[in-house]
Amino acid sequence: MNKLNICSLIKAEMKRQNMSVTKMAELLNVHRQTIYDMLNRPNIDVERLADVSNILHKDFLSMIGSEGNTLSFDWCEVTVSDESIVISKKESKKFA
Numbered sequence: 891m892n893k894l895n896i897c898s899l900i901k902a903e904m905k906r907q908n909m910s911v912t913k914m915a916e917l918l919n920v921h922r923q924t925i926y927d928m929l930n931r932p933n934i935d936v937e938r939l940a941d942v943s944n945i946l947h948k949d950f951l952s953m954i955g956s957e958g959n960t961l962s963f964d965w966c967e968v969t970v971s972d973e974s975i976v977i978s979k980k981e982s983k984k985f986a
């Protein structure tokens with residue numbers, strides 16, 4: 891079974907929200923290096939993931955329980971394979 895690198899999703903969401911590593915570190919009350927280390931690991935502590943979910947207003951905890959190789963969210967679609975993780979931004983709906 892393929893593994894979803896949740897930290898890649900966190901990075902993508904931080905970028906989408908224009909949240910800097912410095913701001914995330916400030917909100918988590920940790921050093922910036924701790925955030926860089928967290929984002930470059932293949933996994934994350936559940937308590938830290940819950941804190942990050944609250945800060946970014948995204949339920950990352952539910953993402954790790956999803957089955958299958960493609961996950962769909964309101965703002966992106968994630969496809970996981972043995973070779974890569976592809977995060978595709980969904981087109982926003984425009985109203986006439």
